[in-house]
Amino acid sequence: MNFRKYLLILIPYTWLLLLFLVPFIIVVKMSLSDTEMAIPPYYPYFTLSEGWQGIVNFFSELDFENYVFLAEDNLYWKAYLSSLKIALISTAFTLLIGYPIAYGMANAPPEWRPTLMMIIILPFWTSFLIRIYAWMGILSQEGFLNQFLLWTGIIDQPLTILNTNIAVYIGIVYTYLPFMILPIYASLEKLDISLLEAAKDLGCNRSQSFWLVTMPLSKAGVIAGCFLVFIPVLGEFVIPDLLGGADTLMIGTILWQEFFANRDWPVASAVAVVLLLLLMIPIILFQRSEQKQREAEQ
Amino acid sequence: MKRFTWFNAVSLTLGFAFLYIPMLILIIFSFNSSKLVTVWAGFSTKWYVSLFSNDAFIDAAWVTLKVGFISSCAATVLGTMIAYIMVRGGRFFGRSLFSSMIYAPLVMPEVITGLSLLLLFISIGLDRGVFTIILAHTTFSMCYVSVVVSSRLASFDVSIEEAALDLGCTPFDAFKSVTLPIIAPAVISGWLLAFTLSLDDLVIASFASGPSSTTLPIKIYSSVRLGVSPEINALSTIMIAIVTFGVLTTSIISKRAIKRQRLEEEQAFKNG
Numbered sequence: 152m153n154f155r156k157y158l159l160i161l162i163p164y165t166w167l168l169l170l171f172l173v174p175f176i177i178v179v180k181m182s183l184s185d186t187e188m189a190i191p192p193y194y195p196y197f198t199l200s201e202g203w204q205g206i207v208n209f210f211s212e213l214d215f216e217n218y219v220f221l222a223e224d225n226l227y228w229k230a231y232l233s234s235l236k237i238a239l240i241s242t243a244f245t246l247l248i249g250y251p252i253a254y255g256m257a258n259a260p261p262e263w264r265p266t267l268m269m270i271i272i273l274p275f276w277t278s279f280l281i282r283i284y285a286w287m288g289i290l291s292q293e294g295f296l297n298q299f300l301l302w303t304g305i306i307d308q309p310l311t312i313l314n315t316n317i318a319v320y321i322g323i324v325y326t327y328l329p330f331m332i333l334p335i336y337a338s339l340e341k342l343d344i345s346l347l348e349a350a351k352d353l354g355c356n357r358s359q360s361f362w363l364v365t366m367p368l369s370k371a372g373v374i375a376g377c378f379l380v381f382i383p384v385l386g387e388f389v390i391p392d393l394l395g396g397a398d399t400l401m402i403g404t405i406l407w408q409e410f411f412a413n414r415d416w417p418v419a420s421a422v423a424v425v426l427l428l429l430l431m432i433p434i435i436l437f438q439r440s441e442q443k444q445r446e447a448e449q
Numbered sequence: 450m451k452r453f454t455w456f457n458a459v460s461l462t463l464g465f466a467f468l469y470i471p472m473l474i475l476i477i478f479s480f481n482s483s484k485l486v487t488v489w490a491g492f493s494t495k496w497y498v499s500l501f502s503n504d505a506f507i508d509a510a511w512v513t514l515k516v517g518f519i520s521s522c523a524a525t526v527l528g529t530m531i532a533y534i535m536v537r538g539g540r541f542f543g544r545s546l547f548s549s550m551i552y553a554p555l556v557m558p559e560v561i562t563g564l565s566l567l568l569l570f571i572s573i574g575l576d577r578g579v580f581t582i583i584l585a586h587t588t589f590s591m592c593y594v595s596v597v598v599s600s601r602l603a604s605f606d607v608s609i610e611e612a613a614l615d616l617g618c619t620p621f622d623a624f625k626s627v628t629l630p631i632i633a634p635a636v637i638s639g640w641l642l643a644f645t646l647s648l649d650d651l652v653i654a655s656f657a658s659g660p661s662s663t664t665l666p667i668k669i670y671s672s673v674r675l676g677v678s679p680e681i682n683a684l685s686t687i688m689i690a691i692v693t694f695g696v697l698t699t700s701i702i703s704k705r706a707i708k709r710q711r712l713e714e715e716q717a718f719k720n721g
Contacts, residue, residue, distance in 0.1 A: 155620065158542055163531045163591070167550040170588040174565035181568055248467070251460035258452040259461070267461070269700060274468050277692045278649050280666050280673070281685040285471035288478070288486050288677045295474055295487060328468065344452070355456075386558020388652055393673065406560045416568070423561045434556055 182420035183213035193416050217421035226405070227422065231429065233400040237316065237391075238384040241323040245380050246373065248324060249331035254365075255370070256332070257339035264340075271336075275329045283322055283393050290394070292320050314396030322390040327383070331376040338372030339365070371444045378437040385433075386426060402426050472689060479682035486677040496683040506684065509668040512579060513648055516664060520586035521643035527587065528594025528643070529636055533624075535595065536602040548591045551628030562589060563656030570657065577659035585657040586650065590643035597642060602628075634703065641699065645692070 184193040184449045221227045274282065289295045290313040297309040312318050342365065350360035388403035395401070402422065409419035460642045478486050482493030500506055529549060538544075554562060570577055609631075613623040629636070651666040658667060665684075673681060 156538065157541075159530055160534050160538065160547075163527045163529070163534070164543070164547055166527060166588070166591075167547070170566065170584060171550050172570035177568045177572055178561070178565045223470060248464065251456075252464035255453075255457035255461040258454070258457045260453065269696075270465055271468070273693065273696055274472070275688050276645055276696050277472070278666070278685070279686060280649070280651055280669055281475070282471070284669070284673050284677070284681060284685065285475040285674070288682075289471055289474065291487070291677070293485075293487050298487065325467070325471070330462075332464075382556055383558070386560055388558075388560050389670075403558060403560045406564065407570070410564060419564060421566070424563055426558065427561060430556070430558070 178420045178423055180213070181417055182217055182424050183215065184417045185212070185214075185216065185323055186415050186417050189253070192414055217417050218425070220418065221421055221425060226400075227425075230400045230402045230405045231425070234402045235429075237319060237323070237399075237401060238381050241320050241327070241384055242377050242381045244320060245327055245331045246323050246377060249376065250335055250370040250373070253332045253335035253339055256336050257342070268336075270342050271329050271332055279326060280389065282326055283390055286318065286322055286325065286394060287313060290321070290442055313394065314399075316395065316399055318394040318396075318436055319391050319399055319401075322394040323384055323387070325381075326390065327380045334375040334379065335372040338369045338375075342368050370446075371440075374440050377435075378433060378440075382430060385430060457507040475682055475687065476686045479677060479679065479686040484679060486679055486682060496679040497687075498538040500680050500683045500687075502706050503680065505663075505667060506665070506680075509663045509665045512662055513665040516579060516582050516586060516654075517644050517647040520583045520647050521590060521640050523583070524590040524594050524643040525636060525640045529598050529632075531591065531595035532599035532602050534635055537607075545686075551592050551595055554589045555596070559650075559652035563653040566653070567656040577657060578662045581657045581659070582654050582662060582664065585653050586643075586647040589653065590646045593646060594636075594639035594643050597639040598632060598635045601632045605631050634706075636706075638699075639693075 168223075181193060186193060252271075256264065256271070259267055287294075291297075292309050292313070293309065294313070296312065298304045301309065312321075346364050346368070347360055350364050355363060384405045387401060388407055391399045391401040391404050392407070395404075403426075406419055406422045406426070409415050409422060413419075476629060478489070480492050481489055482495065483490035516534045534541075535548065535551070563585070566581075566588070567577075570581050575581060609628055610623055614620065618626070628709065649666065650664075651670050654664045655670075656669055658664065668680060669684065672678060
């Protein structure tokens, strides 16, 4: 029995060690290596042929040069800060748009709710790339939005939206909206209606009871939704690449360029390690708030 | 007390319009006869014809389906094993490392996962191709499968399993004839999730693929970078149609299954 249990554990454990942990150690090691104009484009590489001396040499060649380079080059600072800014602003917009939708769903008659849920989840199953692509045709110079605005006479010159940060915000809000709506809806649906009735009896009007009762009780859903949007947006690549322009700086696109265009693997790895360290902060905060939530429910 | 207000109705309508209008426009203009995607020039299905005669797209679609099918099957088996270990396994050496390795890929940015796997494949000298994409997709989707399956495993009564063991089942028999039928809906939705994640993935596949193995998202991405094209609209329409059909069918089937189960329970209750 025990032997079988360990066999059962061993297979996925080894898989994750080999294909998740080991690759990550390689990234850290690569970030401490030097860039070389060769194949492979880095130095030193690990060989066992030189024996113990080879291993000693290998470790003595590793240094923090790439991190110093990242810290000294303005581009990377700007990219990290601008990723943070874009992630924060788009999370705020997603919340502003997502909350009323979740609120509407929670207030809808119970027999509608499964259908409404389905309507929210369905876009999530369709390809991410296609949803971004759909906006390219809408936001371009001769796109549908400009055609519509010109037709209504609101503007007389087409607006430049595609390849700006505004397009990036629209793309992020559009693709991550379900991640915001679902946790908020889950917390609003659990809300006890008698609390709202009590607030009404005690003289609250609709907006007072919303701000004093509904809003504080849906806080857990709001926090979860914000983290679920903020964390993946920070490392986003496809949206800034397709909808953003020359002034859109995001760390995901920088990493991609360092690797594929500049072929600077050590710097790309250092960028990845710093991004991961940056992500640890919201992830740990999120875990703590989830734990607090669980304790509060018990 | 009436809860559903005008404000609710308006925000739902606007929200759903925001979610669906871009896709509707995409679908409508896949039937446009003009090469300009944004100007309507009459109904035509010629972009579908040209899509199906474009070998590059057909090949990429085959690669994607192959990768998606194999990786989601592997991910379902491994993910179910992980879920079983995490929920029923008790204590074992390295459990906390194991659980962080399961949750980390869920929050890891795709660029980092892709980069790290590529560096691994290069350093062990594995040629990149369909096989490496399958390895990469299995690794991240098994974590999603394990989350879906373990929530189902945690919510059902262990004593049923224990009863099977007491009645002389081997642990494997007990799993096969008691546990698996109960968690089957979660295993199926885990498989579907893994399959869609694989079909959808661009970033990790770009790192893990070689020159001979282009998946559909990589192909779409490289042609979309050059601008909007009606062929991509046609392709997107087909993909949206397949997904909508799939999601609606599974939800109807699962709703029926729940209804039937309820009826059977009622019947059993009546019969005493």
